[in-house]
Amino acid sequence: MKAIIYTDNGGPEVLRLADRDTPEPGPGEVRVRVAVSGVNPTDWKTRAGATNPKQFPVVTPHLDGAGVIDATGPGVDPGRAGQRVWVFMAAAGRPTGTAAEYTVVPANRAIPLPDNADFDLGATLGVPALTAHRALTVAEDGPSRLAPGALDGKVVLAAGGAGAVGHAAIQLARWAGATVISTISGPEKARLATAAGAHHVVNYREGDPVAAIRAIAPDGVDIVAEVALGANLALDLAVLRNRGTIATYANDGGKTVELDVRQNMTINTRYQFLVLYTVGEQALTAGAEDVSAAVADGALPVGEEHGLPLIRFPLGDTAGAHVAVENGAVGKVLVSVSEDAR
Incomplete structure (x- = not known):
């Protein structure tokens, strides 16, 4: 061969x-x-x-x-x-x-x-969809599995919605019933995130992205699927609701993050770091089953x-x-x- x-x-x-x-x-x-x-x-x-x-x-x-x-x-x-x-x-x-x-x-x-x-x-x-599934199923008071209705009433922020994982996060979150916001860096990526199914796109390089996201989600975002934790942490914390979750699968642009302990304590921030190599068989099996169900529903084009x-x-x-x-x-x-x- x-x-x-x-x-x-x-x-x-x-x-x-x-x-x-x-x-x-x-x-x-x-x-x-x-x-x-x-x-x-x-x-x-x-x-x-x-x-x-x-x-x-x-x-x-x-x-x-x-x-x-x-x-x-x-x-x-x-x-x-x-x-x-x-x-x-x-x-x-x-x-x-x-x-x-x-x-x-x-x-x-x-x-x-x-x-x-x-x-x-x-x-x-594979990697993009299973990573997105994990990011969407680790919140303290959120679902451990995805299906239509599983995220009803939740607001998901998909950072970098034009990337492969961001794209899958948008699609899976929307399939599960969430309101989906995606942060992007320009008009072309905004077009892609919208085509993926994001209800709202916010350019984090223009204007006041915190105000724009808070206008959509006054009570804050429930889950952030994050690709660049170091670069986006200030924005994430400014829009996260009390007891919200930041699920980070990469740190594009840097290897370290500095946390303000008191700030995170005040809103009871939940951080979930994730990589598929060590996530465990239970999470992989659940993700594969739910992703296949989403594909069968036509939710991941x-x-x-x-x-x-x-x-x-x-x-x-x-x-x-x-x-x-x-x-x-x-x-x-x-x-x-x-x-x-x-």
């Missing part, structure tokens, strides 16, 4: 297209013929060695993707062969990511793809008209896909792997 591999951490130039043996699924595993691989910031950071040292002599990158199960290992229902699936966390602690014609994953990492969803949509789920442009690269130019993500491409970067898996 054709696969992208790297044997040393480094820049995108360490990625190369190679012929590899087609992997066989072991106990509890399935093999997926990959149609589309999704690229996330964590993929290039892992390749670069920015998070942890490389764990295996040869690594095929990428956590997310979509395709068709073509083989099952012992202990897995053989009837799953031929099933269309979306895949998440494929390369987490494993050498076989989705940037290959075939990948092997635990059976519970290959989730049936609803009939109304194509492989492009399936490959955009992608593409330019839905606020998430798709940027495509061939498998042989996976390095270019990594460069695009690292340089902050607006939209979702996808790698087309196998046309005949579609």
Whole structure:
């Protein structure tokens, strides 16, 4: 099979297209013929060695993707062969990511793809949608699962609504019944966040964004899904309601945050830091089930008209896909792997 591999951490130039043996699924595993691989910031950071040292002599990158199960290992229902699936966390602690014609994953990492969803949509789920789900389900008095009506009466602030996680947070929050506000940095990103389903967009670089958000939510925001905690903390605290939650999945622009203890005590701020690698199986399973339900309801569409442009690269130019993500491409970067898996 054709696969992208790297044997040393480094820049995108360490990625190369190679012929590899087609992997066989072991106990509890399935093999997926990959149609589309999704690229996330964590993929290039892992390749670069920015998070942890490389764990295996040869690594095929990428956590997310979509395709068709073509083989099952012992202990897995053989009837799953031929099933269309979306895949998440494929390369987490494993050498076989989705940037290959075939990948092997635990059976519970290959989730049936609803009939109304194509492989492009399936490959955009994974990290962004599961991260957004976690951010929306950690509030003290909020739901632990998402479904229509679960967030009725709640106000969600999705920071960076034009990003992949922000886009998923907007869509999932709206599907669950929340009023959704998104902060953006300009007219084009405002257009994307609105297309994703945000009820309100606020440019944090213009005017008085605190006043604008408070005009929409006089009692404050219930949940903030935050991508840049250090940069946005003052705004978040100024609009957060008493006992509100700031769920942060990144700190774009900085690694440290300084907290005013008394200020946070006064409003009983709840902070939830999250990363999928260590979030636990219960949260991942709940997220996968709820995300699939949202997809089946047509609540997570992608593409330019839905606020998430798709940027495509061939498998042989996976390095270019990594460069695009690292340089902050607006939209979702996808790698087309196998046309005949579609």
